[in-house]
Amino acid sequence: xxxxxxxxxxxxxxxxxxxxxxxxxxxxxxxxxxxxxxxxxxxxxxxxxxxxxxxxxxxxxxxxxxxxxxxxxxxxxxxxxxxxxxxxxxxxxxxxxxxxxxxxxxxxxxxxxxxxxxxxxxxxxxxxxxxxxxxxxxxxxxxxxxxxxxxxxxxxxxxxxxxxxxxxxxxxxxxxxxxxxxxxxxxxxxxxxxxxxxxxxxxxxxxxxxxxxxxxxxxxxxxxxxxxxxxxxxxxxxxxxxxxxxxxxxxxxxxxxxxxxxxxxxxxxxxxxxxxxxxxxxxxxxxxxxxxxxxxxxxxxxxxxxxxxxxxxxxxxxxxxxxxxxxxxxxxxxxxxxxxxxxxxxxxxxxxxxxxxxxxxxxxxxxxxxxxxxxxxxxxxxxxxxxxxxxxxxxxxxxxxxxxxxxxxxxxxxxxxxxxxxxxxxxxxxxxxxxxxxxxxxxxxxxxxxxxxxxxxxxxxxxxxxxxxxxxxxxxxxxxxxxxxxxxxxxxxxxxxxxxxxxxxxxxxxxxxxxxxxxxxxxxxxxxxxxxxxxxxxxxxxxxxxxxxxxxxxxxx
Amino acid sequence: xxxxxxxxxxxxxxxxxxxxxxxxxxxxxxxxxxxxxxxxxxxxxxxxxxxxxxxxxxxxxxxxxxxxxxxxxxxxxxxxxxxxxxxxxxxxxxxxxxxxxxxxxxxxxxxxxxxxxxxxxxxxxxxxxxxxxxxxxxxxxxxxxxxxxxxxxxxxxxxxxxxxxx
Numbered sequence: 001x002x003x004x005x006x007x008x009x010x011x012x013x014x015x016x017x018x019x020x021x022x023x024x025x026x027x028x029x030x031x032x033x034x035x036x037x038x039x040x041x042x043x044x045x046x047x048x049x050x051x052x053x054x055x056x057x058x059x060x061x062x063x064x065x066x067x068x069x070x071x072x073x074x075x076x077x078x079x080x081x082x083x084x085x086x087x088x089x090x091x092x093x094x095x096x097x098x099x100x101x102x103x104x105x106x107x108x109x110x111x112x113x114x115x116x117x118x119x120x121x122x123x124x125x126x127x128x129x130x131x132x133x134x135x136x137x138x139x140x141x142x143x144x145x146x147x148x149x150x151x152x153x154x155x156x157x158x159x160x161x162x163x164x165x166x167x168x169x170x171x172x173x174x175x176x177x178x179x180x181x182x183x184x185x186x187x188x189x190x191x192x193x194x195x196x197x198x199x200x201x202x203x204x205x206x207x208x209x210x211x212x213x214x215x216x217x218x219x220x221x222x223x224x225x226x227x228x229x230x231x232x233x234x235x236x237x238x239x240x241x242x243x244x245x246x247x248x249x250x251x252x253x254x255x256x257x258x259x260x261x262x263x264x265x266x267x268x269x270x271x272x273x274x275x276x277x278x279x280x281x282x283x284x285x286x287x288x289x290x291x292x293x294x295x296x297x298x299x300x301x302x303x304x305x306x307x308x309x310x311x312x313x314x315x316x317x318x319x320x321x322x323x324x325x326x327x328x329x330x331x332x333x334x335x336x337x338x339x340x341x342x343x344x345x346x347x348x349x350x351x352x353x354x355x356x357x358x359x360x361x362x363x364x365x366x367x368x369x370x371x372x373x374x375x376x377x378x379x380x381x382x383x384x385x386x387x388x389x390x391x392x393x394x395x396x397x398x399x400x401x402x403x404x405x406x407x408x409x410x411x412x413x414x415x416x417x418x419x420x421x422x423x424x425x426x427x428x429x430x431x432x433x434x435x436x437x438x439x440x441x442x443x444x445x446x447x448x449x450x451x452x453x454x455x456x457x458x459x460x461x462x463x464x465x466x467x468x469x470x471x472x473x474x475x476x477x478x479x480x481x482x483x484x485x486x487x488x489x490x491x492x493x494x495x496x497x498x499x500x501x502x503x504x505x506x507x508x509x510x511x512x513x514x515x516x517x518x519x520x521x522x523x524x525x526x527x528x529x530x531x532x533x534x535x536x537x538x539x540x541x542x543x544x545x546x547x548x549x550x551x552x553x554x555x556x557x
Numbered sequence: 558x559x560x561x562x563x564x565x566x567x568x569x570x571x572x573x574x575x576x577x578x579x580x581x582x583x584x585x586x587x588x589x590x591x592x593x594x595x596x597x598x599x600x601x602x603x604x605x606x607x608x609x610x611x612x613x614x615x616x617x618x619x620x621x622x623x624x625x626x627x628x629x630x631x632x633x634x635x636x637x638x639x640x641x642x643x644x645x646x647x648x649x650x651x652x653x654x655x656x657x658x659x660x661x662x663x664x665x666x667x668x669x670x671x672x673x674x675x676x677x678x679x680x681x682x683x684x685x686x687x688x689x690x691x692x693x694x695x696x697x698x699x700x701x702x703x704x705x706x707x708x709x710x711x712x713x714x715x716x717x718x719x720x721x722x723x
Contacts (some may be wrong), residue, residue, distance in 0.1 A: 012633075120576060121583050125626040145626060180568060180629045304620035307613065 004163035005034040007170060008096070012040060014173050017067050019043065019058065019424045021051040021417075025071020027098035027160040028113060043424070043453060045202040048075050050417035052082020053443070056091050057418030060404045061379055063217060065147045070306045072098045073111030076157070077118065081411060084122040086153040086407025089238060090215060092146040092471075093153040094139075095119075101161040102130060116157050124152030129162050131380030135169035144176040149183030150302040151215055183301060187326055194296050194314055195273075196330050198329070200536035204340045205231045208254065208283075211407065212276015212300060218321035219400040222275065223247065225324050230337040232344055234262035234311055236277050237392055238407045244376070245396040251344065252353060256542045257389040260351035260554050262540070266291050267549040274298045276320040277324035279309035289547030299323050312442040331555035341352040351540075351554055353393050361509045363387070363462040363532045367394035369512050370432065370460065373520060378430040379404060379422045383415035383439030386468035389538040391434045402429070413442025419457045420449060430458065430520060435462040435538035437487055447499040458519040459527045461492055464534045472537045472545040476552075496527035503527035560589060561615045561635045562712050564720040565604040568627040569595065576625050577604060577648075586610070586618050590643075590687070592709035601629060603709045603720070632720040634712060642664075643710040644682065645690045646672075650701035651679045660700055667693045678703060686710075 002010075008031060012020070019041045025033045035042050045051045048070040055066030066086075070079050076097040086093045100109040116126045118300070125145050128140045135158070142154040151250060186467075219242045226233050226249045233243050234251040243250045254262040266272065272294040284290040288309060298305075298312040299320060306315040316323055355368040367390050370380075376398030382388040382405045397403050400451050404422055406414040419433040433440075440461050450457055462468075467485040474482050493503035502522060506515045506529065519526040539553025559598055560622060565634070567573045574593055579707060581588050589607040596603040608618055615633065622631045625706040647669075664681050667689065673680035683693055687710050 116572065117575070120572075120579050302624070304617065304624055308617060309594060311613075390644045 001166040002169055003030065003034070003166055004135050004158070005030040007132065007135045007167060008139065008158070008163060009034045009038050009040060011136050011170075012067065013038075015139070015143045016064070020067040021045055021054040021058075021421065022069030023048050023051055023069060023071070023075060024097060025075045027100060028069065028071045030160065030163045031069065031096075031098070031158070040291055042069075043420070043449065045417065046448045047443065048078035049082050049413065050374060050420075050443055050446050050449065052079045052093070052095060053085065053411075053414050053417035054421035055073050055093050055422030056082060056086045057381060057404055058425045059086070059091050059093055060418070061401055061422035061453070062467065063401065065143055067094050067096065069096045070098070071111065072100055072115070073113045076115040076149050077113055080119060080122065083153045083155065085406050085409045085411045085414060086123045087124070088213060089406065090151050092151040094142050094146050095153055095155040097155060098159050099128070099157045099159040103161070105159065108434060115155065119155050122153070125399035126155040126157070128157045129159070132162050132165040135162065135167070137174070140174060140176050141178065143525065144178070149181070149534075160299060162276035168298065182208050182249035182316045184303070185301070185319040185322050187299065187316040187323035189326070191316045192326050192330065193316060195316060196332075198271060198295060198297060199229060199231070199273070199331070200335055202335070203337075204269045205229070205271035205273060205337070206269040207231050207233040207252075207273045207275060208236070208266070208277055209233055209239040209275045209344050210236040210277025212320045213239055214400045216276065216301070216319050216321040217400070218276070218324055219243070219320055221328060225328055228328070228331055228334065230238040230334065230341065230504045231273070232265060232341065234258070234265065236280070236283055236407070237405065239277065240392060240403045241397040241400040244285065244398045246398075250458040253392055255548060256285065257393065257538050258548070259353050259541065260540055260551055261344055263548040263551060265348050267547070269294045272296045274300070274312075276300060276307070276338070277322070278305045283308065285542045285546055285550075286549040289549075308371055353554070355394055359509050361507065361512065361530065361532050362536055363390050363464070363530070364394050364536075365458065365509055366462060366512055366516070366530050366532065367391050367434065370516050371395045373513070373516055376402070378402065378432060380418075380425060381405065381415045381419040381422055381433045383429065383433070383435045384410045384412045385436050385439060386472065386536075386538050387434050387436040387439065387462050389469075393538075405553050412439040415439065416443050416446045416459065418459070420446065423455050423457060425467055431456070432458045432460055435459060435461045436468055437461055437490060437492070440492070441490070445494065447496060447501055451500050454524055456523060457525050458522070459525070460516075460519075461527070461529050463492065463529050464532050464535060464536065465489055469538070471535070475535065475537070477543070492527055492529040501525045501527055503529065505529045505531065507531050558584060558609060559635070560631055560663065561608050561610070562639070562641065562710070563606045563608065563619065563622070564632045564634055564712060565606060565622060565628060566596070566630040566721055567602050567604060568629065569600050570627055573602065573627045574604070574626060577622070580621055580625060581618075584617075584621060586614070590709040591713050604711070607710055630720070630722060632722070634714055634720060638640055638715040639684045640677045640714050640715060641710055641712045642684055643687050643690055644684050644708045645694070646704075646706040647681045647683065647694060647702060648678050648699045648704040650677060650679060650703060652677050656700045663693070663696055669693065
């Protein structure tokens, strides 16, 4: 016989978990007691939200399921933003929460919250475990559901008596079988053959690759497929890194802050091949005008995404990688796409995603310089807002899983804790968090965690003393009425110093390279406070409700 | 726009109904009626849902239902031969010597049973497709319907086929 807590920790180890992120509290005391002399590494964060984001960052950087742990009530509720972030971006995560004893459930007991009820809309599935005997099976199911099909977060709620009670040793790991859950991995052969012939017929095809390509580790297949067919590739925010930024067939990001040439290519293409992407409104702009002349092939593991936002001509349900392997096997001959690719090259020259270099300390210059210094070898995490878009536009990503950002939910405060998680997944790589002065203050308490575990995350704050993206919209669409978007100057170097972290304030463009080099050369964490041009905007930009070729900014100067 | 009848086989576990109902409300799908009960397999339940929408929307409803882990099978039986039934209890004002005889006559016509006789009211039990219950309720309204309780519609495929698929 073993206690539920012991079965839980042993179950985590059997799933191959090495690191979890958490915060203790009353009802999880038995679990923490079990952790005390367990080989499982537990990282104590400073706020439960950070535990969820760190588990998420760990998952994105490694491809393995991230795990977080919190107590009942407020602890569990604080995980919710992090769980919702993972859900929107289909990130595999298992969230463990403590719960009041089963006898008190529903009694409004101290620190009770109905966390399975609260998280139902933002989890792939969740469990309230009622018996110690069920822990092992539930845990195996949770990891199976989180990590297969369209991945996502699964929450397991554990009442205190369930982890203190004893149950028989569960024995060896059993295979999970759920009659209500059978994801389709292999694409339908006839559909794949149809796709091959549609591709052969197309004169102006474009591949639109999303986060599904990253999730299924299909980057090599995507690149081979593009090269064999000569089809240019644009990626969503979530798909960045699937094809190297400097690959001749890469069009960069599409959509609201995408490149002009990607958006023009979409608008003029006669065949759109969507792979692991979901036609999000930030990508499509006015949906009726998105790829208006194209037949559409949509490859996705989630059948519910097909036809959800846009009617498609050929659906292929399956894992991106498996489907592309199957397509690669069947490709015959090549079609000459030189006219189409020349047209795109012309757009690339005409409308480059240029970095302004005019001696002013502009945020784009910081990102561009960092990109040059790292040469694509590192993990870049972002917060949300202008900092995120400038990084997506200016950083030259060369590998999948090196760009970590909250795409779907757009969670400010995501970056710093996710960067911590990314470090534990890939301790061999330098990890940078690109932040704004607004979002860094949403989880700045994690400086404490960084110091405690000597996590060498470098924080790059693009400090414009504004909530920049909102200010940009106010400038462009609300007659410059900056309603509650101005922030006072904060001494971030001073805050870092108070936690025991080195930092540097940068006030001019000619210090940028030196400052970033200093950060790279520092072994431990480092905070850089760049006082950037305050009213710099993210361009090009598709205004809300416009077609994606109706962009403002980004013309050739 | 058409009313679709979905027969949904689910795990008989706590929280299943709230997962299904929650998915409908958060995605803005409107449930016309929902009936749930045990079925031929003890560890499963069957939910019959009627939902309004065009084909694209119904397709999305079915796909989203299928994504729920506890949903085992979704069958849209709208375009298949099937029988539909609902049960209603209608408490109607029927004073002796005034409307009682008329109400009893209407009940007879609709093959509704009188299952309770009160001093001033009768309770009618009627079984049939929802339209029949609507029609009866409409007729009885002139006498005063004090209470109307409906089970929600249930449905089954005609012949030997089942919505469980075997």
